[in-house]
Amino acid sequence: MNNESEDSIIITSSIEAEQEIMTVTITTQTIKTSVSRKLKKKKDVFKKDWLNIKEYSSWLQEIKIMLHKLNPNFACFFDVDGVITKGPNFIAVAKPAIQMLIQLKVPVIFVSNTCMLESEKAKQLSAVLGVTIHPEQVVLAQTPMKTLTDFHNKHVLISGQGSSxxxxxxxxxxxxxxxxxxCEAFPELDMVDHMxxxxxxxMIRTQGLVHDENFRPVDAIVLLGEPVQWERALQVITDLLLTDGNPAIVPSEFNIDHDHIPVIACNRDLVFKAAADLPRFGHGAFLTCLETLYKNLSGNDLKYTAFVGKPYEISYQYAEAMANKIALANGQPKVEKIYFVGDNPDVDIVGANMYNNILKQTTLPKISLSGYSLLSDTTFLSAxxxxxxxVCTGVYDPKKHKIDGKNPWKLPTNIALDVLEAVKYVLSKEGCTGNGNY
Known part of the structure; x- marks a missing residue:
């Protein structure tokens, strides 16, 4: 994408944005007024001519359509990197797009494979979008781990960076x-750093090799995101996998065919779109290294007990549950249709299409195509x-990439230039015109 066309995507005038939002505000108020007037007018008409069944049915249908617009039964989910932001930059058309939906009381959920506190991400989004985004509207890579209660009382190793x-x-x-x-408990583990x-x-010369006698063996490994020092993390995590969580007890052979301690991971993104021209390595790249090293050292495949984050269906389920809770709080109907807007065919689109497959299943229990667990509580699942x-503002660039037509999971329902065009497409499908008018 050349600089001129890229600028046209990233930059939009504040006047244009305000016009988009104002249109929706006026439109919503117009519908309310129209419904009220129609109810009063038709009430008098049907008192005089109660036999006019055909006209009554037509009028009733018209009212139902109007009420549907005031009480949407659909939800919109958005990736963040490549849809709302691009590296450190904010994609300006995202502001009128999201404000349009908020004005119409459409449940909006942000589903990102970022690993940070949901409250922090909500603050960031609120600042750039000009509306209040609550932590409950943010589903990050690790968020669905809240449902993995069987592991919450175990002693786990956390891999990531920052506030992991x-x-x-x-x-x-x-x-x-x-x-x-x-590494502090076992100073001999990290030897890539020559210092x-x-x-x-x-240490050995002055006091011998000293271990922490109070070291508690690790019961499970939780991979939240890519660490800063990959070589150290890869070495230590592999050591724990090969020693059942206790480096003090080394097996006689590394290729013994037995299960390693549980591994829970999130965010399989191999790459993500940032400020650089080429995509950057994501947590998926780190996982690929870990899987390869473990396979070469043990002769066995690394097995994940649970995987969350996109494209795994549990993240989409969790987002749907949050959307329904928002709808319930607003006195709106349950969510029947979900629209997912993303920039990565391999992650966002594959995940949304796999989730659509689950929603279409008629038998119970529903089967995950990824092979990993789904939510056990289906109270807030209705779509x-x-x-x-x-969208074309992130990983996917139509000038550089072609959609893999041979892989149906990577085929999107629709392709939009940016998030604003995507939202207009959604509103059009739900009974609105392309410019936000009803």
Whole structure:
């Protein structure tokens, strides 16, 4: 995409944005007034001519359509990177797009494979979008782990960066450790850094090899996101997998065919779109390294006990549950249709299409195509379809990429230039015209 066309996507005038929002505000008020007038007028007419059944039926249908517009039974889910933002930059057309939906009381959920606190992401989105986004409207890579209660009381190793420990505790994990703490307990593990070799030699020379006698074996590994020092994390996590969570007890053979301790991971994105021209490595790249190393050392495949984040269906389910809770709080009907807007065919579109497959299943229990667990509580699940909309402002660039027509999971329901065009498409399908008018 050349700079001129890219600028046209990223930059939009504030006047144009305000006009989009004002149109929806006026439109919503117009519908309310119209419904009120029609009810009063027709009430008098049908008192005089109660036999006019055909006209009555037509009028009733018209009122139902108007009420549908005031009480939407659909929800919109959005990826963030490549849809709302592009690296450090904000995609300006996102502001009128999201404000349009908020004005119409459409449940809006942001589904991102970022790993951070939902409250922090909500603040960021609120600042750039000019509306209040609540933490409950944000489903991040790790968010569905809140449902994995069987592991919340186990002693787990958390891999990630930044506030990973705080995030893990917010999820519900009560006893956590980190790669850094394991290295402190076993100073001989991290030897890629040559300075560590020097420090270890000095320790052995002066006091011998010292381990932390109070080290508690790790029961499970939770991979929240890519760490800063990949080489250290890869070494320590592999060590824990090969030693059943306790590096003090080394098996006689590394290729023994037995199950390793549970591994829970989120965010399989191999790459993501940032400010650089080419996509950047994501957590999926780190997982690929870990899987390859474990396979080469043990002879066995790395097995994940649970996988959350896009494209896994549990993240879409969790987002739907949040959307229905919003609808319930607003006195609106349950969500029947979901529209997912994303920029990555391999993640966003594949995930949305797999979720649509689950929604179309008529037998119970529903089967996950990914092979990983789904939500056990279906109280707030009501949708029957999920459309996937691919935008051209992120990973997918129509000038550089072609949609894999041979893989139906990567085929979007619709392709839009940007998020504003995507929202207009949704509103048009739900009974609105392309410019937001009813």
């Amino acid at each position: 420990e705080e995030i893990a505790k917010m999820i519900g994990f009560k006893s956590v450790t980190t790669v850094e703490k394991v 560590n070799r020097v420090r270890l030699s000095e 029957t379809a999920c459309d996937s909309i691919l």
